[in-house]
Amino acid sequence: MPERTPLDRVRDFFEVNEGYRLDHAAFEAERCLRCQDPVCIEGCPVNIPIPDFIHAIAAHNMPEAARLLRTANPLPAICGRVCPQEVQCEMLCHMTNRFRPVAIGALERFVADWERDQPVEQISGESTDKPARPARKEKVAVIGAGPAGLVCAGELARLGYSVTVYEGLHAPGGVLRYGIPEFRLPKDILDWEIDMLKRSGVEIVCNVIIGKTLTLDQLFDEFGFSAVFIGSGAGLPQFLGIPGENLNGVLSANEFLTRINLMRAYAFPESDTPLHLGKRVAVIGAGNTAMDAVRSSLRMGAEEGHIVYRRSEKEMTARIEEHHHAIEEGVQFHWLTNPIEILGDDEGWVTGLKCVRMELGEPDESGRARPIPIPDSEFVLPMDNVVLAVGTTPNPLLVKSAAGLETTPKGCFVAEETSGRTTRRRVYAGGDAVTGAATVILAAGAGKRAAEAIHADLNEDAGRED
Amino acid sequence: MYEILEKHTLTPITKLFRIKAELIARAARPGQFIILRVHEAGERIPLTIADYDSETGTITIVVQEVGATTRRLGALEEGEYILDLVGPLGNPIDIPEGGHIVGVGGGFGAAALLCFMRSATLRGDRTTTIVGARNKDLLLLVDELRIASRNLEICTDDGSTGFKGFVTERLKQMIDGDPPGRPDYIVAIGPMPMMRAVAETTRESEIPTLVSMDPIMVDGTGMCGGCRVTVGDTVKFACVDGPCFDAHQVDFDEAIRRTKTYLREQETACKRLETEGVIHAS
Numbered sequence: 001m002p003e004r005t006p007l008d009r010v011r012d013f014f015e016v017n018e019g020y021r022l023d024h025a026a027f028e029a030e031r032c033l034r035c036q037d038p039v040c041i042e043g044c045p046v047n048i049p050i051p052d053f054i055h056a057i058a059a060h061n062m063p064e065a066a067r068l069l070r071t072a073n074p075l076p077a078i079c080g081r082v083c084p085q086e087v088q089c090e091m092l093c094h095m096t097n098r099f100r101p102v103a104i105g106a107l108e109r110f111v112a113d114w115e116r117d118q119p120v121e122q123i124s125g126e127s128t129d130k131p132a133r134p135a136r137k138e139k140v141a142v143i144g145a146g147p148a149g150l151v152c153a154g155e156l157a158r159l160g161y162s163v164t165v166y167e168g169l170h171a172p173g174g175v176l177r178y179g180i181p182e183f184r185l186p187k188d189i190l191d192w193e194i195d196m197l198k199r200s201g202v203e204i205v206c207n208v209i210i211g212k213t214l215t216l217d218q219l220f221d222e223f224g225f226s227a228v229f230i231g232s233g234a235g236l237p238q239f240l241g242i243p244g245e246n247l248n249g250v251l252s253a254n255e256f257l258t259r260i261n262l263m264r265a266y267a268f269p270e271s272d273t274p275l276h277l278g279k280r281v282a283v284i285g286a287g288n289t290a291m292d293a294v295r296s297s298l299r300m301g302a303e304e305g306h307i308v309y310r311r312s313e314k315e316m317t318a319r320i321e322e323h324h325h326a327i328e329e330g331v332q333f334h335w336l337t338n339p340i341e342i343l344g345d346d347e348g349w350v351t352g353l354k355c356v357r358m359e360l361g362e363p364d365e366s367g368r369a370r371p372i373p374i375p376d377s378e379f380v381l382p383m384d385n386v387v388l389a390v391g392t393t394p395n396p397l398l399v400k401s402a403a404g405l406e407t408t409p410k411g412c413f414v415a416e417e418t419s420g421r422t423t424r425r426r427v428y429a430g431g432d433a434v435t436g437a438a439t440v441i442l443a444a445g446a447g448k449r450a451a452e453a454i455h456a457d458l459n460e461d462a463g464r465e466d
Numbered sequence: 467m468y469e470i471l472e473k474h475t476l477t478p479i480t481k482l483f484r485i486k487a488e489l490i491a492r493a494a495r496p497g498q499f500i501i502l503r504v505h506e507a508g509e510r511i512p513l514t515i516a517d518y519d520s521e522t523g524t525i526t527i528v529v530q531e532v533g534a535t536t537r538r539l540g541a542l543e544e545g546e547y548i549l550d551l552v553g554p555l556g557n558p559i560d561i562p563e564g565g566h567i568v569g570v571g572g573g574f575g576a577a578a579l580l581c582f583m584r585s586a587t588l589r590g591d592r593t594t595t596i597v598g599a600r601n602k603d604l605l606l607l608v609d610e611l612r613i614a615s616r617n618l619e620i621c622t623d624d625g626s627t628g629f630k631g632f633v634t635e636r637l638k639q640m641i642d643g644d645p646p647g648r649p650d651y652i653v654a655i656g657p658m659p660m661m662r663a664v665a666e667t668t669r670e671s672e673i674p675t676l677v678s679m680d681p682i683m684v685d686g687t688g689m690c691g692g693c694r695v696t697v698g699d700t701v702k703f704a705c706v707d708g709p710c711f712d713a714h715q716v717d718f719d720e721a722i723r724r725t726k727t728y729l730r731e732q733e734t735a736c737k738r739l740e741t742e743g744v745i746h747a748s
Binding site for chain 1: 552689738
């Protein structure tokens, strides 16, 4: 897929990938073998009919491609950009054995972007996909306007339910809004997807925190909702617990990215929220969040962006493309390097990161080789900021205020994988709130399955009432 | 959008707003806070809920104009709207019944004591509010606090009214047995240096003392971790674990140092407000 050159893109937040043109896309689509056993579909958490929509592109039948895509995935423009296709559909593509796989993700994005350019009344959500279903009398509440909640809400609206999504922040989107930077997912694409949901009848209420502003009980007893889906994500940042973590200039990746993405710190002082960065920024961790943070630091004006990771490149969890883009943009990688202390000056500002070199041992409980410190190998990386991207856990605000909801020791909601049913009747959960921090598409899949379960359960309730 | 129903100018840089926010007013308890945003490019700032009324569906906040956002807020008038308002956030103040509860308010922190002192008084506790300011013109909500607590002690640095001296000096006298008597519990709300002074004043006597921390914060729901406060051996998030903590355990040096992270940017933002004439310098 065409992309902007590193020098051109590294100082702004505009999108890196430029997307296919129709001739590119049709050419790439021709590469699909239309296998008898389309295993790519098995690799997709929402089972998009991949060969069918790709065939429609090859046949230049874009409306059909868009229809096929959107019926399976309500957020195609987003997933086409942020899914780790290389470990999902594209990994299973039969072309991978001898050549490179069909660029399924890039084609997904192409179709979704084409759709976005069409007059709104022709879009599948309205014309081809909106079923003539009778309106349902039941109301369903969705907690959290991130990927899980938005997809669940969209599916329920399609099934005829009246749906209200409660969002704690002042803008919907969840991690798509506050976490993923514009150079990977432009906000106008997110806004467009959310507009589509609103047009389909979903109501989104911001600035309401379930567990604080309203309780789960109030949603049932006072507001008359028949079912509630929890998609409250995994928003609580973890810290390492090493000395110096509270020095000025140390931030969680959540704070760092929220200041930039949600609060638009890159426009300061035109926007009121600042971000105080020095010349050298170290990001600890090697997942997608870490890559987003380190690449954002360069765009915010830092001269050096560093990734510090205690494991090796092989154990990195970031998408290959993000890693590749980070290398192109000049990010420096410190593999097998474990931070043990953040150093500061007399006034409490970060001056450096004390690290120890690691080597790989036997596999640990995660199945990855366990990093072991090499004795007497401490050294200091001079730094002005340290950003911690070492994972997040679900937010306990809701659990604290709701009886009957079981959680795991890590704070994740206990929910059936196939239906999202929790330990409380007519309460469902999905996405990062259940799995811990994972991917957008897994959250979308969970939201979709929960919507189906809600539909089945409410049908059953209605049957009993009759 | 949240309508401003009432605005009062308490001092030249301190404004009180009564705002329509029904859900927050119903859920709020003393000690909790809200986060608001004034305009589309605005930042999110936390403010303690000074008072709330579930019957009228309103909350009261008191704002001291120190940065760009508080100045923009201070310039809003009755009938205008606040763009975003979310809450109630944080935990309510939790103090056992039956003792002598002393609230210590410094500067505009006095306002934040209002609903807490009233609720303690109404449940039958012996209550004393100590408020302090540089001079009598800078005292806030004295009449309201007098009604909300059994005793009101006023301190001014220049002695223009009440006790001449700091709130901590008056507090020390009470700990030593002066009327209205030794406190059993103390809640201090105000600037961090003042809360640290209260913590030092009560440390030796071991009287349980709570301070309401207002560190840098973005979301207010535990998501950013910007509001980390070291309390004893552990790091707490003021937004979800607080905002009130055991004063004797709080690392104030660190907390005060952390509030200075964005001083330079605050200056830039204020200058911009003035030069662009968005708001006149007060």
